[in-house]
Amino acid sequence: MPTGYVARDDPEKKVLEILEREKSVGIVSSQGIHGPGGVGKTYLAQAVAWKMRGKMEVVFVEVGTNPNMLSIMNSSFYPYLENGTKGNFTELEDVWIWLSKITKKKKVLIVLDDVWSEKTTIQILWQMREALSDGSQLLYTTRTKDLLLKVKATPYELGVVPEAERWDFFVNCAALNLEDEQVKANTEQIGKAIIENTDGLPIILDNYAQHLKQGTEGVSFQDLLNQIKDEVTGSEQWLERSFHALKPSTNFIDCDVLSLPKSNDLNRVQQLFLCLGVFKDDERFRSSVLETIYKLSDEINASEEDIKKIVHEDLNILANHSLIKFIHEQNGDLTYTMHDIVREYALKKGEQTFRYKESGRCFGHRL
Ligand SMILES: Nc1ncnc2c1ncn2[C@@H]1O[C@H](COP(=O)(O)OP(=O)(O)OP(=O)(O)O)[C@@H](O)[C@H]1O
Ligand SMILES: [Mg+2]
Numbered sequence: 001m002p003t004g005y006v007a008r009d010d011p012e013k014k015v016l017e018i019l020e021r022e023k024s025v026g027i028v029s030s031q032g033i034h035g036p037g038g039v040g041k042t043y044l045a046q047a048v049a050w051k052m053r054g055k056m057e058v059v060f061v062e063v064g065t066n067p068n069m070l071s072i073m074n075s076s077f078y079p080y081l082e083n084g085t086k087g088n089f090t091e092l093e094d095v096w097i098w099l100s101k102i103t104k105k106k107k108v109l110i111v112l113d114d115v116w117s118e119k120t121t122i123q124i125l126w127q128m129r130e131a132l133s134d135g136s137q138l139l140y141t142t143r144t145k146d147l148l149l150k151v152k153a154t155p156y157e158l159g160v161v162p163e164a165e166r167w168d169f170f171v172n173c174a175a176l177n178l179e180d181e182q183v184k185a186n187t188e189q190i191g192k193a194i195i196e197n198t199d200g201l202p203i204i205l206d207n208y209a210q211h212l213k214q215g216t217e218g219v220s221f222q223d224l225l226n227q228i229k230d231e232v233t234g235s236e237q238w239l240e241r242s243f244h245a246l247k248p249s250t251n252f253i254d255c256d257v258l259s260l261p262k263s264n265d266l267n268r269v270q271q272l273f274l275c276l277g278v279f280k281d282d283e284r285f286r287s288s289v290l291e292t293i294y295k296l297s298d299e300i301n302a303s304e305e306d307i308k309k310i311v312h313e314d315l316n317i318l319a320n321h322s323l324i325k326f327i328h329e330q331n332g333d334l335t336y337t338m339h340d341i342v343r344e345y346a347l348k349k350g351e352q353t354f355r356y357k358e359s360g361r362c363f364g365h366r367l
Contacts (some may be wrong), residue, residue, distance in 0.1 A: 039204030277347030
């Protein structure tokens with residue numbers, strides 16, 4: 001199950017129902033969940049995959065943009081069905097022959113998460129479908145319904161959390177114990193404001209819920225209230241507000257992270273946030289890489305130790321805003337992840353602000 005998953009009964013029931021129905025028919029069936037970024041497609045697919053596990057073999061594959069399918073099949077697909085050993089296919093053709101054989105022996109549900117409507121991807125998905133033996137199933141998640149029509153999958157549109165369910169969803173995300181009078185007094189007002197002023201997009205509700213969970217340690221309730229005092233509709237607006245709310249907590253060194261034109265007037269944490277756009281999709285990133293980017297910038301004369309302090313402190317601020325998630329630390333190197341819509345925002349805004357594509361300075365190419 002995804003971390004902090006809050007069941008959304010209706011969508012879960014509908015997707016499971018279709019899978020069960022198709023399973024009983026016995027042919028290869030495919031369906032897809034579509035909806036905007038941050039609406040909970042991956043979470044839903046993971047929950048559904050989890051529930052189907054006892055009934056058939058389930059393989060969960062993260063596809064993403066421009067996927068290297070051969071590498072995905074060798075490293076994440078094959079090991080699932082062949083006791084953890086990595087595949088060494090050199091041609092997709094051989095993968096399909098193997099897949100056809102193995103699905104004759106066992107029924108498999110293949111979840112293809114985050115598929116984009118690219119010509120080569122669609123071709124490969126067709127080949128995969130053709131290779132499957134009867135009784136196996138495909139479940140896609142994608143932002144575009146168009147892709148589902150192209151691969152002839154039954155579309156299921158996942159929407160935002162309906163108004164009547166928002167409060168419960170939010171309370172569960174924040175794991176609030178409303179029986180406790182103190183918790184109730186502290187959180188009800190702000191919780192209600194959040195519900196009223198957001199449009200029910202799960203990523204936004206969960207983000208604010210995580211703020212609340214952290215209490216006043218990270219971002220103060222007042223700051224949070226200020227951020228959401230006017231309606232927030234959609235992830236773009238939410239990210240824009242979160243971006244404007246970022247500020248460094250101490251100022252032991254006054255520096256620009258990158259050689260920005262002064263008129264940009266971004267503070268240190270905002271600059272660091274925009275740097276995150278250079279990391280590749282769906283990958284973890286490490287604080288040491290950011291430290292290297294800082295060191296490469298000829299505008300910074302701080303010592304290595306100071307750079308490390310700045311990077312750690314500012315990453316912590318981003319984590320307190322739930323824009324990135326801390327994973328682990330190893331020898332002073334911190335590993336984080338971020339959601340793809342957060343990265344996409346950082347990339348888009350970074351390109352507008354830094355023009356790093358054109359300038360080639362510090363990051364002429366994506367890391
Ligand atoms: N059922 C849920 N319970 C708790 N949190 C959820 C749920 N669904 C979504 N979220 C929150 O919303 C975020 C986005 O969800 P998810 O990654 O599933 O979106 P998505 O629709 O797959 O987006 P994308 O199109 O960018 O891949 C999650 O990281 C989580 O914080
Ligand atoms: Mg997703």
